[in-house]
Each structure stands twice: as C-alpha cells, then as structure tokens.
Amino acid sequence: MGELLNDEIYADVVIPDKLIPVFESKSRYKGAYGGRGSGKTRTFALMTAVEGYRLAEAGASGIILCGREFMNSLNESSLEEIKQAIKSVSWLNDYYEIGEKYIRTKNRRVAYAFTGLRHNLDSIKGKSRILLAWVDEAENVSEAAWRKLLPTVREDDSEVWITWNPENKGSATDKRFRQVEHEFIVEMNHNDNPFFPDVLEQERLNDQENLDDATYRWIWEGAYLEASDAQIFNGKFVVREFERHPTWNGPYNGLDFGFSTDPTGATNSWESDGILYIEYEACKVGLEIDDTPDYLKDNIPGIEKYELIADNARPESISYLKRNGIPKIKACVKGKGSVEDGIAHLKGYKQIVIHPRCVNTAKEFRLYSYKTDRLSGEILPEIIDKHNHLIDSLRYAHERTMKRGANTKRHRATAGKRTYR
Ligand SMILES: Nc1ncnc2c1ncn2[C@@H]1O[C@H](COP(=O)(O)OP(=O)(O)OP(=O)(O)O)[C@@H](O)[C@H]1O
Ligand SMILES: [Mg+2]
Incomplete structure (x- = not known):
C-alpha cells in the first residue's frame, strides 16, 4: 500500500x-x-x-x-x-x-x-x-x-x-x-x-484469457510489442507521417457511438493507389451527445462539410447531430457478416497508413485480435469484440467503396482482360 x-x-x-x-x-x-x-x-x-x-x-x-x-x-x-x-x-x-x-x-x-x-x-x-x-x-x-x-x-x-x-x-x-x-x-x-481498480482487473483477466501471450505482456506487463499472427491487422499497417495530396480519393469519414465505457470514435481517411491513409481521429469516452458536434469538429477538420457514415444502431443520435452542425451525417447499412466483410475489405488495401497523431486508431490496429487458445496457443477463427471502435468507424466510412469493390476492382479488371482476350 x-x-x-x-x-x-x-x-x-x-x-x-x-x-x-x-x-x-x-x-x-x-x-x-x-x-x-x-x-x-x-x-x-x-x-x-x-x-x-x-x-x-x-x-x-x-x-x-x-x-x-x-x-x-x-x-x-x-x-x-x-x-x-x-x-x-x-x-x-x-x-x-x-x-x-x-x-x-x-x-x-x-x-x-x-x-x-x-x-x-x-x-x-x-x-x-x-x-x-x-x-x-x-x-x-x-x-x-x-x-x-x-x-x-x-x-x-x-x-x-x-x-x-x-x-x-x-x-x-x-x-x-x-x-x-x-x-x-x-x-x-x-x-x-x-x-x-476492479474494472481493470476484470479487463486484465479477460485479456489473459483471450489474447496471445505477447500482446498480453505488452498491455499489462510493460513488454515491448511483438508482432503476432493473432493480431487481425498484423503486417498490414504502419504508423508514419504523410501529407495528403489533393488528388487522393476521399475523405471517407465514419463515426461509431460510444457508451459510458466505450469511446465515441470517428476517423477521417483517404485512398490513393490502393493505400488507405488515416489522417485524423476523434476518440473520447463518456462524450455527451451535446458536446459531440464540437468535439468532432475540433478533432477532424472540416468533418461537417462531408458525408459522415455513422453507426445505424443510434438513429436518435444521428438525428441530433444532423440538426446540430453535422448536416451530412448518414446511417450505415451493416448487413449480415458486415464485420468480416469490413475487415476483409480493409485488409484488401496494399497498406494502411496511420498518421501518428491518431494514437487511438494505431492502438486499435495493434490490439484488434483473434481469440487465442490459452493452452495450445492456437489462433481461433473468432474475433474478439474489443478495441474496434475506430476500426468500426472505418468500416462504416468505407461501406460504399466496399460495395463498389474499390480495392479489388483493379485485380478484377486485370482478370477480365485475360478472360476476354
Ligand atoms: N493515488 C491513487 N489514488 C486512488 N486511485 C489511484 C491512485 N493511483 C492510481 N489509482 C487507480 O489506478 C488506476 C490506474 O492508474 P493510472 O491511470 O495512473 O495508471 P497508468 O499506469 O497511467 O495506466 P495506463 O497505462 O493505462 O495509462 C486509476 O484509474 C485509479 O483508479
Ligand atoms: Mg497513464
């Protein structure tokens, strides 16, 4: 003590x-x-x-x-x-x-x-x-x-x-x-x-149960972070600075609503040449809906000027934001299997580049994991539903580019040529 x-x-x-x-x-x-x-x-x-x-x-x-x-x-x-x-x-x-x-x-x-x-x-x-x-x-x-x-x-x-x-x-x-x-x-x-505190002890035990050892030790025991196959985006993303170019596609803005313990998370991203760039994020636990418009505008420049695709589970919050300074907000569609499809889509980019100012996004990309069997160390085909708020916001933001097969179109076009030659 x-x-x-x-x-x-x-x-x-x-x-x-x-x-x-x-x-x-x-x-x-x-x-x-x-x-x-x-x-x-x-x-x-x-x-x-x-x-x-x-x-x-x-x-x-x-x-x-x-x-x-x-x-x-x-x-x-x-x-x-x-x-x-x-x-x-x-x-x-x-x-x-x-x-x-x-x-x-x-x-x-x-x-x-x-x-x-x-x-x-x-x-x-x-x-x-x-x-x-x-x-x-x-x-x-x-x-x-x-x-x-x-x-x-x-x-x-x-x-x-x-x-x-x-x-x-x-x-x-x-x-x-x-x-x-x-x-x-x-x-x-x-x-x-x-x-x-007890809440963190619960978190810790949960992580000990579900995460691979290397990730657990990184979070709770001060170890360096080692890459692990249990990390869903392992090898797929980098954190580095970049200057956005005016020719890039986007912005793709998405929003996931939080609760008392989960953050409200939003991201602003762009695409160029098969690479996804995440330029800004907003992320806050316990954010009141009244404070949300200003918070979003403070953290994601110009967010009110573009479409913002938000979690469809909260129509009343979407309606509030629409009337209070975020006029272009829209609900996402979220079909069956949308989590897996969204992850597959994000993984389909050649690379995901995260600006270092987006610390919470980078953290989620490191932590979002498949479940690991504690005894055998085997990676199970089960996604742990944690560390995915900003990633969810990205999935919503890219729902429409996903439907159009944005990052797979190029490959299909090539395949098409071969078929019809
Ligand atoms: N002096 C204190 N009095 C009361 N509670 C405390 C005190 N120090 C720490 N705690 C409790 O421990 C929790 C964790 O402490 P703190 O946030 O300082 O840890 P940390 O090492 O900075 O964690 P993180 O790595 O997550 O940033 C606090 O949320 C609080 O509940
Ligand atoms: Mg701290």
Whole structure:
C-alpha cells in the first residue's frame, strides 16, 4: 500500500511504494514505464502538484509544463488528470486555483502549461521559466522533440519526468530513458499499484484469457510489442507521417457511438493507389451527445462539410447531430457478416497508413485480435469484440467503396482482360 511521504506537510499524499524513493530523491530525470493501470499517470499528476507547492513555497516562479508529442486540444492533455489529483488532496485543493482551462497556485507563482511537443513547443519556449516538465504517454515522443525539449528545461534544479507504456524497442524514448539506465526511472506494473481498480482487473483477466501471450505482456506487463499472427491487422499497417495530396480519393469519414465505457470514435481517411491513409481521429469516452458536434469538429477538420457514415444502431443520435452542425451525417447499412466483410475489405488495401497523431486508431490496429487458445496457443477463427471502435468507424466510412469493390476492382479488371482476350 502507498505510504505517506516523509515530510509532515505532505499529509494525505499517498502513492505506490515503488515510487516513494523516486520522489524522495533529487534527480533531473524521474519516471516510470510499464503496463496499463499501474498508477503512473495518477501518481505523477499528483506529484507535479506537490512539487508545484514546494517550488512556490520556496519562492520559485515559473511553469510546470505538461507535454505530449501531439496535442490538438486541451482535451488531449493531462489537464483533467491533474485537476482530479489536486481535488483528491484537501491541502492541495486549497493551494491551487482551478479554472476550466487553467491550473495555478493561488499566489500565482506557479502555473501549469500544456503543450504538443511536436508543433507547439516554440510558443512556450523562452516565454517562461520551466521548473518541471512532465511528459505522459511518452512512447511516441520523437527524438526531435526530446532534443528540443530537454535543453529548454534549464532552470537550476529543474526536473524532467517521463511516463510511458513501452511499445517499440529502440524508440527514441526507449533509447534515452530505458536502455540508458536512470536510477529514478522505474518499471511499474499493475501489481505495483495498490489502487488497481476492479474494472481493470476484470479487463486484465479477460485479456489473459483471450489474447496471445505477447500482446498480453505488452498491455499489462510493460513488454515491448511483438508482432503476432493473432493480431487481425498484423503486417498490414504502419504508423508514419504523410501529407495528403489533393488528388487522393476521399475523405471517407465514419463515426461509431460510444457508451459510458466505450469511446465515441470517428476517423477521417483517404485512398490513393490502393493505400488507405488515416489522417485524423476523434476518440473520447463518456462524450455527451451535446458536446459531440464540437468535439468532432475540433478533432477532424472540416468533418461537417462531408458525408459522415455513422453507426445505424443510434438513429436518435444521428438525428441530433444532423440538426446540430453535422448536416451530412448518414446511417450505415451493416448487413449480415458486415464485420468480416469490413475487415476483409480493409485488409484488401496494399497498406494502411496511420498518421501518428491518431494514437487511438494505431492502438486499435495493434490490439484488434483473434481469440487465442490459452493452452495450445492456437489462433481461433473468432474475433474478439474489443478495441474496434475506430476500426468500426472505418468500416462504416468505407461501406460504399466496399460495395463498389474499390480495392479489388483493379485485380478484377486485370482478370477480365485475360478472360476476354
Ligand atoms: N493515488 C491513487 N489514488 C486512488 N486511485 C489511484 C491512485 N493511483 C492510481 N489509482 C487507480 O489506478 C488506476 C490506474 O492508474 P493510472 O491511470 O495512473 O495508471 P497508468 O499506469 O497511467 O495506466 P495506463 O497505462 O493505462 O495509462 C486509476 O484509474 C485509479 O483508479
Ligand atoms: Mg497513464
């Protein structure tokens, strides 16, 4: 169980044991990497606030910078996590002023700033003294971003905190912060989190039962992700940047409605020369229908101007969006066998290229799996109905190109020529 930190003033700050030495030390780099639900985000969020308190009381003034590689809006930042953490401890709650879009100490000495390292760091650089920088979800932070960020955090005694779920051996983050050992960057997994909630334990057991071992270890035990034949899209997709060309076919926009635990997910994709490009995504759990039009517009530029094919199971939501700023929304058709057909269609592309800003889409492409027999390791012809919300939105978006056999037409035409020659 977590324990109080040394100093009396830190009463009520309870964190996992494994992180206590990290936060009791003085070190430029601190961090944690590991599997899901290990308490990384929550603990580091809380400790930024404790550190902000300590700094402000010591007379320092400046910002706590919370960065991630891409950040289109505050929705994608650590803002909410930090608000929750502060509210959970009464003396922190008294010390900070929390607005809808800002957090700062009441004495105005220390304020939080949120930024996308790739595109927005310049606007913060130089403006303010960065006392502490915390990068959560750091796995996909590029070498270029690290090179820019690290020299920017240059106040005396400033610290850089990093938390991430490992994925690729040799990623820029892995090389800098895991392969090069740092005493206070530690591995954290679910069994290190004394607050590991029941819902996640259920998820974990479910994954242990259904997923192949390599994927299970990646999600829950901090292992690197290895390709596996159980992954439905294994070998079919890449995550890389691209510039859309005006001659591409599309956009193909699709929307899957969420519930309280599933996200509402939308994607925007394009086709060119047999390759499917996914350029933008919107993905949020617990999104209210009233907030959906703005959320979609914020995350997928121009979504309101084009047809948007949505899950036909929610006609009332479609009708609402149609009347509220998304006029070209339509229901998909979804016939029998549509899941298998949709997957076959997506797999029919030469390649699926996912823009790195579409982190949730990339995650689903990695996780969407066939069931694996736990004992024999055999891959069963059964699709696990999970990690498929953005993929569903893609299937809806491509329903009509599918009917017209878009990515098989070329092959048929060739075959036709042969027959009739
Ligand atoms: N100090 C805490 N107090 C109460 N609950 C906590 C605390 N720390 C963690 N938890 C619980 O554990 C859950 C997982 O924690 P957190 O989201 O920080 O894990 P994570 O390692 O960042 O996971 P992921 O890899 O999914 O991002 C939280 O949703 C919360 O329920
Ligand atoms: Mg986290």
